[in-house]
Amino acid sequence: MEITINKTQNPKAKPDMSNLPFGKYFSDHMFIMDYDEGKGWHDPRIVPYGPIELDPSAMVFHYAQEVFEGLKAYKSSDGHVRLFRPDKNFARLNVSNERLAIPQIDEALCLEGLKKLVELDKEWIPEQEGTSLYIRPFIIATDPFLGVKPSESYKFMIICSPSGLYYPEGLAPVKIYVEDSYVRAVRGGTGFTKTGGNYAGSIRAQVVAHEKGYSQVLWLDGVEQKYIEEVGSMNIFFKINGEVVTPALNGSILSGITRMSTIELLKSWGVPVSERKISIQEVSDAYDNGTLEECFGTGTAAIISPVGELSWDDKVMLINDNKIGEITQRIFDTITNIQTGKEEDKMGWVLKVD
Structure with a gap:
């Protein structure tokens, strides 16, 4: 299929790139592709960013049949645009x-x-330290049907x-509240997917955590509520007595791209x-016996x-x-340096767009 491009005739004013919140501003264009039963996916196109029209009975509103992904684009000092492991995101989608x-x-x-x-919206990629072009692919069910x-x-x-x-604290350590009343997911459910219902069901616990002065919730398993699973927006790692430990993927934990990259880096070191x-x-x-040395989260x-x-x-x-x-800092430095082109990409993770 050929991807058609319809460029905007009314480019938007760009925000202050040195003072960007997370996920508030959007670039000039968006990609759309439609699916109809009997026809398959069709009409891939890039059009000006703007509202879409959906029937009030569109199934996504009533039964939450939708999925999404998240990845980032960076501009290196030589001007090249770089994507970090985008093939893994589409495979996970x-x-x-x-x-x-x-x-x-x-x-x-x-x-x-x-x-x-x-490539079309590359002027929207900020170049200040700690910034990026966040990219959100998603799919929604549009059938007008209440069944x-x-x-x-x-x-x-x-x-x-x-x-x-993403966090106002930046690389400063965050405070995490361990949730032991609500549960996020169970094996056999949708915990291993990126679908909105997983996140909607976590919001109440996150509100409670914020009221207590904590940035995020650490979820325990949904059966015994004793085994660690993940943070609301991140996978979690602990360094205990020299070993880095992270919960195994068990059907209720998201297989994070940054989680995967972190494990690969640690093994290579x-x-x-x-x-x-x-x-x-x-x-x-x-913690009590002094062997809990580090803790960190990973996520796009x-x-x-x-x-x-x-x-x-x-x-x-x-x-x-x-x-x-020390390990947390080294992982952060290595991944961000690879993403932005400050360090050689020995892992083969970066895709150059131009």
């Missing part, structure tokens, strides 16, 4: 599609559409947002790293976020004197 009964996308075609979109079944029509879209840091079950009690015991939005404080069951654990740890 198809994993989510399968679980939500959404038709599979052509990953190569969607990647080509993304490249054309980013629980897979939709017969969908829209696949990509929008772009010049953004600053010869740092002991394991994916396994880890209970909050084990973390608490490690935050990249690497050091955790300086964990609160669980009236117990506050201050980690590494509320300072960023």
Whole structure:
């Protein structure tokens, strides 16, 4: 399929790129592709960014049949535009599609559409330290029908947002509240996918955490509520007695691209790293005996976020004197330097757009 391009005749005024919030402003164009049963995916196009029209009975509004992804574009000092492992995002999108009964996308075609979109809107990529062009691919069910079944029509879209840091704290350690009342997901559910319902169901617990002065919620498993799963917007890692540990993917944890990259980096450095079950009690015991050395989260939005404080069951654990740890800093520096072209991409992760 040929991707058509309709350039805007009314470019928007750009925001102050040195003072960007996360996810508030959007670039001049967006990618759209439609799906109709019997016809398949069709009409891939880049058009001016703007509202879309949907029937009030569109199934996405009533049954939440939708999926999404998140990745970033950077501009290196030599002016080249760089994407970080975008093929992994589209592969993961198809994993989510399968679980939500959404038709599979052509990953190569969607990647080509993304490249054309980013190339067209490359002037929207901020170049200040800590900034990027955040990219949001998503699919929504558009069939006008009030009945629980897979939709017969969908829209696949990509929008772009010049953004600053996800957490206002930046690389300063964040405070995390361990949630032991609500649950996020269970094995066999949709926890391993990127679908809006996972996040909608987490908002109440996040509000409670914010009221207590914490940035995010750390979720425990939905059955016994004793094993660590993930933070609201990140996968989680602990460095205990020299070994880096992260919860194993068990069907209720998102397979993060930054998580994957972190594990690959640690292995390449010869740092002991394991994916396994880890209970909050084990973390608490490690804190008590002095072997809990570092804790950090990984995710596309935050990249690497050091955790300086964990609160669980009236117990506050201050980690590494509320300072960023050596391994955490090294991972952050390496990934961000590869993303922005400051360091050689020995891992083969970056795709240059131009």
